[in-house]
Amino acid sequence: MQDISVIILTFNEEKHIKRCIKSLLLFTDKIFIIDSGSIDKTVEIAESLGAKVVQNTWVNYAVQFNFGIQNNPFNTKWLMRMDADEYVLPELAEEINQKLGNITPEIAGMYIKRRVIFMDKWIRRGAYYPIWLLRIWRNGQGACEESWMDEHITLTTGKTIQLENDLVDHNLNNLTWWTQKHNLYAIREVIDLLNIKYNFRNFESVEPNFFGSQEQRTRFLKVKYASIPLFIRPIIYFLYRYIFRLGFLDGKQGFIWHFLQGFWYRFLVDAKVYEVYHRAGRDKKAIENFFKEEFNKDLTK
Template sequence: MTSTQLPVSVTLITLNEADRIADAILSVRDWVSEVVVIDSGSTDDTVQVAEALGARVLYNPWPGYGQQKRFAEDQATEDWILNIDADERILPELQQELQQLFQQPDRLAEGYHVAIHDRLYLTDRLSSYTPYNPVRLYRKSCGRYSDSPVHDRVIMQDGASTGQLKGRIAHDSLRSFSHRLDKMNAYTDAQARDMLNKGRKPSRIRMVIDFWISFISGYCFRGYWRGGLMGYIYAMNFAYSRFLRQIKLYELHQQAQNERADKS
């Protein structure tokens, strides 16, 4: 680590991200101690691209989102962790804020929330509002990712202090609409399974109204209306994902009931 680098390990988890991993690494590599990439078996050039950019790449079979991020934490050499996804970029405003923040280490909190804004597909525009404000910068001695296979969030220890950063992370979530649908299908499968395992039961009312409530929430309250046609598409996409997880929970619940009936 040089005098201009922060004592921070950036962690990323990857699977076939060769077309996006470079931008993520380049947004951080010059001002942090290390970049640690945990790959779960990419068949494209993800590993080669990451290594060429100076990242330390390790392989770990896919155990689920939370568990993979916990594995990444264990490989980091610094106590401070900055976790980003391969489709995210640290904006210059956030870099500058972090560099100023670490100039006064005695005033640091144990963790920091960072707002993550979608970059609207086929545009350079960031969404004006985001409900997604997770802890992404934290001391691993004071907080760790949960081991949930679906809900990958940092859980801080009782009494650990947290702050809010003003800088933002840009989220380039779409490669294409087809890619988005494939990703949504896989993720809602996992969500529905997780809901069933937690004892959640399907609701016919929610299957009917979730789409429309979610669309209104996304288009009006999340501010997607400001994004024109692309904002409308994002709101529809958000609503459809909420609808999918409800009908998939219903499907799994009915299948389980049918199996129990067949055995009785």
């Protein structure tokens, strides 16, 4: 077992949690789960596999994950972030076993490629692979940025390396669940896009930089995306991914994925932004009040 603990957030993940934990047991038995009130067998399954589970009321992903970092019962040198519907390939587990104990002191974080599986199809194109994510970092040298959407782990100091093998994101729920979840995601995405314009709150975040790390480049492109007119940007984004980045080569499942994730979801976000302007206007305080009344979300915190 390596000197690393893994933090996982859960809510009704009985379909995924056993697969996730068993993949992690190839290199660590220190698994810390922050559950937000699951009513299925998530907690029972996780505890049966040796995971430590605590309950915490959900606010957003960043708040929940930082709670996990701050209350981690395992005093390990390294921390790892996983989602419940992800799992580590055996090759990645072996690589972690080989490298973790031999990392030089100046290395503070490790990037891992995420492989997305949708309807049992690996989405290889459309700029969806490889996606490099900072998933392993030295304890005390990283935290989750407190944005409402697309949260990244940020390091306070140190250099990073890239691991060669993948982790896999393969959600087993049906398409109805997927669309309902992304409808909720859209509200958080609206808040993030509006925050770029209105700056509801200041927080330590990834610095936008096209020539920096992948998350810096992603943040740079998101800021640029926010400046494009409503309803035009989803069309541009979809065409870029599906045509110019060869998403059409991913077959029928790829077409469904790129259309829903690259157009439908982005169009839904714009429709919700339009609704905010339509119902609250463009005054900053009026928009803050709208989110408090409609969604019980305080944009200043």
